[in-house]
């Protein structure tokens with residue numbers, strides 16, 4: 587599943603590379619560039635996640651609809667983790683990212699007030715936590731997808 591690999595890969599890069607760098611160097615000019623990287627990664631996720639979910643649902647209904655084996659349960663858990671990660675992205679990460687982008691532009695245009703600085707920090711925190719949780723959930727998905735075929739033999 588190429589789209590699944592693209593999705594999980596982008597989520598890992600966001601959580602492991604972009605978010606920690608933003609926290610450390612966001613203030614000293616790197617914020618704008620890291621924001622551009624995060625936006626590109628966000629576009630990749632917005633394309634690859636729906637493709638993965640649609641193809642996964644099709645494969646699931648065609649091949650595993652009545653799969654009650656241990657492997658089937660591992661597969662279901664992995665799919666559920668991916669769906670949770672997608673919901674988190676739509677409900678938390680995407681709105682926070684968009685708001686950050688708008689605020690970043692406004693802060694450059696005018697001197698940032700302490701109020702908008704506080705709002706920026708809260709949004710950064712929300713984006714960072716949701717990126718980490720989504721990456722952890724997708725880690726569960728990747729492990730489940732890679733191992734479900736062997737689960738019945740092992741358990």
Ligand code: HEM
Pocket residue numbers: 587590591593594638639641642643645646647649650661664665668669724727728731732735
């Ligand atoms: C990060 C996201 C995902 C990745 C990286 C991923 C990766 C994979 C890989 C590598 C396989 C092949 C495993 C094998 O043949 O041993 C697979 C199979 C499968 N995936 Fe995913 N997957 C993802 C998300 C999903 C989602 C969201 C669903 C369902 C909603 C799903 C449903 C399935 C099903 C049903 C199969 C089994 C197909 C078969 O029996 O041949 N996947 N996945």
